[in-house]
Amino acid sequence: MTADSVLVRLVRSSDHVTTFAVGQFLVQDRYDVAVVKYDTVELYALEPDTLRLQHLVRQCFFAPIARVYAFPLRDQDVSVFDDVDDFDVDDVAHGDDAAAGADADRDDKENVGAYLKRCAWRGTDFLAMTSENGFLDLLALVQDPTSGKVKFVPVKTVMLSTKHTAFDHRDLGSHLSVHAGTRDIAIAAFQDTLRVLSVPSPSSYLVRGAADPVEHDVDLGALVIWHLFHLQSYTFAPKNHLVAVGYRDVTKQAVAALVERTEQGMTTYVLPFDAGTPTITAAFPLPFRHDACCIVTENEVLLVTVSDMTNGNVNLARSRLNATGLVCSSCPIPDRITPYVYLLTDHGDLVQWRPDQPECRRVQRLNVHDAQLAYLGRDVLEGIQVDVLLAMSPVSDWHMLLIGDAVAHTIPVSTTISPVSHAIAHQSQLLAASGDTLTQVISEMDFLVESESSSDFEGLDHLFALDDLVVLAYSTETVVLQLQDGELRAAAGAPWRLDATTLAFFAHGNVTYQVLADEIRGQSTTSLEQRAWRPDAGITIVKATPGAAGLVVLLHAGTEHRVVIIDFDLPPGATVTGAPLAAPPTCVAVCGDMVLVGNYDAQVVVVAGKDAPPPNPIALGGVARIPNSLLVHLDRILIGCRDGTLVVADDVSHAVVAHVAVGVGPLALVAAHGRAWCVSDSRLFEIVIRGGRVRAVRVHVGAAHVAPFVDGALIVVAPDRLVVGRVGDGVVVRKHAVRNMPSVTRLLAMDDVALACHAKPRKSLIQVLDDAWYPVSDLTLDQYVMCWQVWSMPSQSAKILVGTASVQNQRITGGQFLVYQLQHNSLALDPKPYRSHQFQFPVRALVPLSKMRFVAAVGNTIMVHALDTVSKSIVAVSDFAVRTTITCLAANDAWIAVGTIRDSVMLLRVDASGRNLELVGADRLARHVLDVVWWQGMIVGCDRQGSVFGLEHDPHSEIHALKTRFDVRLGHQVVNVVVVPSTNDDGDSRDRVCAVTATGAMYELALTSEPALVEVQDTMATRSYMRVRCPFQPRAKTLDMALLDQYEGDRSEVLEALDRWRV
Incomplete structure (x- = not known):
């Protein structure tokens, strides 16, 4: 790698990002990102040791959010809270609650101060946010020191008045800026209106019962405001500078307006730029220059000082912008020392600007579009200092970047999402539940x-390719390219018309045809003979395609439209009649003789x-x-x-x-x-x-x-x-x-529908989801759903087998079997299920055994039960006890794999009568098994230590000792192992097994005779989707793959770098 290396980590966002703010919310040496997605704020924190971008909390405001801004609250400011009341953060409503919870947010904001005093040691930054419902909200991020739970807490709400302006209050939130020292809040409409909210002291926003801030309207004249920001000053003196960059329709000039606030009041200065100044694409303050800002145009970067704006100086320091596209985001380093800024264009060019350099340095071309940059921190990678940035895009993937000025290894930066609770196979795909x-x-x-x-290639109408020719058809011309020595070049001596657009370009036999609006040209590839057919005067060719008996041509003449057949030889002067068309044609194709x-x-x-x-x-x-x-x-x-x-x-x-x-x-x-x-x-x-x-x-x-x-x-x-x-x-x-369901804990799939369960200790809600993931019916149970399975009965009506646990006074008091019937016509569950008697222990696993029998794990006992359709009850058949608690079951005909919390996996067999169970094999290792499945005649399981293992048995042997085929450590706790049915391109069935971790990583397992490798397939959610090749023979050492998610190259180099990284 070169000295300008960029380490890229792919992070996929679930929704479009509208804006974001950066602040030191949790730790003082790392910057976290508060991301706004329409009406929701989400916080992502960067873990300092592992460089993982972790999703912490989200809050919905039920109104589109216009702008968000982060500003620091200094430790001495928190001393304004004198009383410490009992305040539980769980009592404050947040975004996962219903609309009534949003009202509780504003009612409880007066009680927040006491809790903030207790939590101030964890967070010092606040968010100021404007929304389209006309409010200015101040939020604090608090973290309970005992439970570690993180939540957004509303601190202050100010309703934006609309006096002295003819614009609606929604316009006032178009721009937002907060001064770091005085806490002056500047709010601007898109045009003409600028308002400054000031307070007597910086902490007045947070004092219980304090008066609302004083509003000052600033007259900027007829100005369309593009950018609004305060210059970087951290003093508490009342003097500060506010910059508004915009455009005046009357004079057709871009201007920079400076609003200087002193004890005597506010003074406005306006610096007009030359009429020939290109469009301003970005403007931002400079942390290392408290008296200057940066303004970016289409091809230059300007350094503008306070002195320039007060004196009207237009001879500004300029640097040439060496990049493709327009700058859409900027990222200054907020340490007040580093004298450079990162700029990112809408085409993905990342450049570095220094005020003392005549030209910007191009760092890297990234695969992002219209992204926003956020600075997350600074680290050392193998002795080289690197800047950690995050590029967030509404139209492409997120990227985390480690940028240094020397060689760096491409070691991926891990990222997590909200914990995955359950994963299943659904119609040849994987379905995972994560929160809602x-x-x-x-x-x-x-x-x-x-x-x-x-x-x-703007204005291209059609693209055609034939053999090594590429035809680009524009509205008034045609360009023909040819593949020569591996490169596409203009075709020399092409016998085609280039002065008109090409409607079709194809070959039939040894003749190549070019279709234009006034003729069809053909050239033989053997004799190079050229022919042309032209319609009668007043007739235009619309479309053409080769057919069985000739060229099928659509013709247009006035209000008449016809489809005709022309001989492949293109006879000149041929008269055609064809079939009339009742409506104007748009396209044509041939299907056999039709x-x-x-x-x-x-x-x-x-x-x-x-x-x-x-x-x-x-x-x-x-x-x-x-x-x-x-x-x-x-x-x-x-x-x-x-x-x-x-x-x-x-x-x-x-x-x-x-x-x-x-x-x-x-x-x-x-x-x-x-x-x-x-x-x-x-x-x-x-x-x-x-x-x-x-x-x-x-x-x-x-x-x-x-x-x-x-x-x-x-x-x-x-x-x-x-x-x-x-x-x-x-x-x-x-x-x-999943609508109306805050957190999904279990999933189930059958045919074209899926079932989702939200389980709480004393109540569970089961919803039936259609193919659009919309709930069509629901059912409430007064028990906790522990497990469930699909069970098809002799009548082929779908039945759901459910195992529950009863909870009283936070203690599990027993469990029960339930069998529900799913009505296909209404997609509703029968509210009167088959019920078993209450057991002493909860039901931890279920698996169908036959058309009328199933096997269940209750405590440390495996039970065989049958369904009595006459009495509509569940009757016991037999049971088999083991010495430890059972966690999971998997059946393969008469073979049952049993996972336990201490004795790993045991193998049981059902006898010929279908009633009794016998132990025929066991794994010798002590594992806490979380899930097991059958795959290609093997037992594949996962344990709490983050390993996926395969056990093999010989069904024809009398001694069924389980032999370890592979054991791969994934580095994170695996939630589920899922067999996903799939079909290859030849139509052959090929089941694949996937392991899903709690952090959202998805691995696909494949058996080979090679050593254990990691092969990255693609990216899902905010983790990587991988393929793990497992060897046939067990290895003495397992491969830790926690940080090898997305590497393509020599593994030995990365392992060495990984060791140095950990040290």
Whole structure:
């Protein structure tokens, strides 16, 4: 790596980030990030030892948040609280409560002061926040010193008045700035209005019963405010400087306005920039210069001092901006010493600006778009000082960056999400529960870039690729490129028309055709003979495609539209009649002997031969679903609509079989190398048709057009680049918030629905979720749900087997079996279940054994029970006791794997009668097993120490000793081991086993004969999705993979660096 190395750690955000604030909330030498996502504030803390970005707390305000700002509360300020009352942080409502809790926030704010005194040693920063409901809120982050629980606590609420302004109160929150010393709060509307809120002392905001701050309106004239900030000054003297950077419509000039506050009042100075000054993209204060700020334009960085603004000096210090794109975020180092600033453009160029340098230094090109930078701290990596930054983007992944001026090893920085409580397999995908969020992990495609070139492709209408030719069709011209020596260059001597747009470009036999609005040109690849067919005067070619009997051409003349067939030889002067079309056509495709034509009536018309009656048109189900593109793929007709919907019809019956919502923009379809692709909203998808199901799998590349290229590659064109690459396997993650359920503790999947459970000691809520993750029914139990399973009965009606625990006075007093029936028509659970008698211990595990019997673990006893459909009761059949508590069960025909808290895994077998159990094998190691599954004839389990192990037994041997096949340490406690059914490209079934940790990491296991390796597949949530290759023979030492989430290279180098990092 070079001296400008950047260490990148991928962090995926669940929602769009609208704004954020940085402060020292928990520790004094690290900066934490408060992230705003529409109406919710979330706090992420950086752990100083492991550099993990940990999600701590979230709070919803039920109104869109406009701006948020962090400012310090000094320790001496907290002494204003004289009384210490009994105040429980749990009594303060926060964002996970209902709307009534939000009202309690404001009612309880007067009691917060006493609690803040007790917690001030843990946090000194506050958040000032404006929302679109017209309030200015001050929040403190408090952490209980006993329980460690972290919460946002509202401290002060000020309603923003609308006097002296004609603008609505929502406009007042467009800009927000807080002075670090005096605590003056500046609030500005988007235009003309600036208001300063001041208090007698910095702690007046927090004093119980103190008066509201005094409001001062500042007249800036007709000014559109772009940026608002205070210059960095930490003195408590009343003098401070406020800078507003904006634009005046009247004079067409960018200006910088300085508001100087003294004891005598406020004075305003205005510095107008030259009329030719490029657009200002960023402006911010400088921690190392209390009398200056930085203003960034499209191509320069300006240093503006207080003296410049008060004296009207326009001869400013300038540095050339060496970057692509416009600066969208800045990141000064807040230590008041470091004399440089990081700037990030919307294209991902990271640069470093120093006031004494004539040009900015380009650090790295990152794969982020429209990101915001946050400074998290400074560390030492192998003796080299590095800055720790976080790049947060609303449209791409988050990145954590370690930036140094010397060589650095690429060791990933671990990140955690809220603890994962449960994970299951659901329709060939993984489903994990984390708080109130369900996370889907499904198959995804990675785009492996082979070559890339940057250029301006704005205005491109169509992209065609044929062999080694690439045709770029613009509205008034055509550009033809050819692959020469591995590079795309302008095709020399191309026999094609370049002065008009190309409507289609394809080959049939040994002839290549170019379709334009006024002619169709053809050239033989063998004889180089050229021919052209032109329609009669007044007739325009709309679309064309090769068919079975000739070229299928759509023609337009006035109000008439026709589809005609032209011979492949393009005979000159041929007269055509064809079939008339009732509506203007939009696209055309050929399906056997029939022609499919999409039109503006939201239909696909099927044009048959002369002797065949015309079939009925394919209705797309809505006037907005105008077909934009047609493709016949795998006995299906794929119809891409302009509203982003993919409609799938049978190619024989023409009946619509599926509607798939892919995007919101027009859908363009293309076939490439036996696979179907579509582009919508600048995203590339593969259309997968398996087992009667159709889904669109997103590929990780932004694209506006796509076409097949040579040797199985794809060529993708975005507005700013052209990329050639291939598609490989990967994963994609989708998150769904479960409505009206604050925290999911258990999950269950069956057919097209899923069940989610929120369990509390004395009450559990079970919800049935449809395929859109919306609850359609719920059921409340007066017991704690410990485990559950799907059980299909002889009538094939779905039944849910539930094991519970009874809790009284915070003590578990017993458990019970319940069997619920799920009504398919209403997706509701029968409120009158089968019930067993009460047991002395809770039910910890359940597994179906046959159509009428199941096995359950109660305490240290394994019980076989049967269902009596006559008396609608559960009857005992037999039991088998072991010497330690049972934690989990897994069945494979007559074999039952039993996990325990001390004796690892035991193997039991059900006898021929189906009634009795016998112990036939056990693992010799002492493990606290959390979960077990059967996979490829093996028992795969996980333990509390963070290991995943495989045990093998020989079912044909009389002595069934369990032999360890592999033992891999994952570094984090594994919550579940899940077998996910899947199908490969050849249609063969291939089950894969995934391990899910409490921190959100997902591992896929694969058996090989190689040593244990870690192969990174992709990123999910805020952790990495990995594939772990497990050896056939056990190893003496297991591999610690906690910090090897995302490394691609020599493992030995990283292990050595890892040891040095830990020291």
